[in-house]
Amino acid sequence: MGHSDEYTNSFRNVSEEGEILERQILAFNKRFLEVYIVVSLICLIANLLIIFVTLKYKRLRHEKLNIIILNWAIINCPFVLSVPITFGLAVYLTHLTERSTFCFVNHMEYTLFLMDIILIVILTLYWYTKLYHTEKHKKFDQHIKCVLIFLYIFLISLTALNIDACYNSRMFTVIGLVLVLTYLAFMLFMPIINIVHAVKKRRLVDYSNRKNVPFMLSNILFLSHLPALLAVFNVPLFGLPTILILRSIAFCIGTLNPVYFLVVLYLCDRNYNTFLKHVFSCRCREYNDELVEPPVSYNNGIENI
Template sequence: MVNINDISYDTYFRILLELLTVVGLISIVANFFLIFVIIKYKKLREDTTNLIFLHLNIMQVVILIGTLITQRIEIQYEFSSASKVHARVFCILYQIDVSVLLFGILGVLFLLVCDSFIKIYYKNKYQSFGLFCKFALIGFYILPGCIPFILVPYCVSDPYFILLICLIMIVCTAIVASPVIIINIIHAIKKRKLINYKSSNIGLVVPNIFFLLWCPTLTIALLCMFVLSAPIVAAILCVLLFLNPVFNLLYVYFYDSDYKIFLKLCFTCKCNEYSTVNLEDQSVTYNDVNDGVVIS
């Protein structure tokens, strides 16, 4: 039996990268399924929550592809002492990944949490929030597109730049995770008084899944950089984090009736049979007992 302690760091990193590549490709497919059904079907496309969820999936595709590419460039840079061009390309892609995470995914997750809370408890303000989301989403794309090119020179020349990025990640995670925890607590207390409350709550559950995966992964990764050696734990957490889109897909499939209908059509290659389906609930008129029910 091979002892994990006998495996060199380079070999371990290569094995982990190949595993993450396979998992990442599976997650990208899951993202594309969710993107496809939201764009194709009107009932999903008209809902603000689903539009925010759509942009989350798009950003996850970007960060998955970017992470896999940067890690492969890092291997090349480590083992073959590549030129400064490779280092610059690595820094650009690395900064895009970090920017999409910090200003894109975390921002969209915050919007999802606010969307869920306002939709349930402040319905009179929900329309205004929908307009705000459109402008916020534009900003979440502009910032990740501009910041990487500004910070590239520092990434190439400053040896402490990675540490600074880690610190920024911790701060941004704390800023977004704190209101998520608070809203979870408030919702857990107040939802008992709700009438006709649906258990499917994408705006709150999806951020919860992400932070339950991201926070332990970030913590272990930082500890491994400085004081801890736990390669197996770190690898498991990284794989689970990469599987986040798959968990989202499974959640909406099993707990959201609309997504379940449309995803089933995709999985069975019957998308064109309901190309314009809206699946709105039909109005029901109740007559007397003898007449039964008339669906209008």
């Protein structure tokens, strides 16, 4: 009888501890959601600034690199909005939201993130071929619009697959597997491209005048996702509160890429700097493309100022 009472009390204590832990996690998630909504709005503003200034001034659209960056910002807008929606549904409306609806929003988030990564890879390859493989770059440059159109068709197709999977009770979809493989491939691709670039740039005649803003952007995105990977691998080393805090910080660092991109474009790209200054000073209407210095031309990847 005594053993039975001890077992009952032990079970009751474990149950109470579990409930307390669940309440603590829920309270933390609610606070994190509030912070993440603010982060998402900041990212949205940064994306809209990049989109606005690129669409406003034709000079920026002369370079295909900026067209790729424009499309990245366009895709990233719904992505940064979808993440807090998904998280909010999970925290507040788990019992009120249909499984199929939550599934679709969640998988759209995966799809948009996948598109973000693919566009960054395209941006990196475009920069790399322009620097080291002139003939291949010419072909790439001629077909870049077709590549972007194909990507949007790919996005629509994945969306259709998401709808079919979520509304026909198939939680595991192709998009999940494709995203994981693409993400891992990207995390391997960036160190490799950095090593190759470090070796090859020594052979260039004048590397000091190279325009490496696209490469900076792709490296920033790569580096911003490293904390999340480190947080995952270091989970066994910390307690639950520390794990939650580390994951939250890593998640915010990885989400703030639009802000990093805007800062890099403003500081390192002459044309973006000029046009963004006029946007920030609210003088867009009194400013024309003709007042900007002529676009930089390249001779085998070397800037001609």
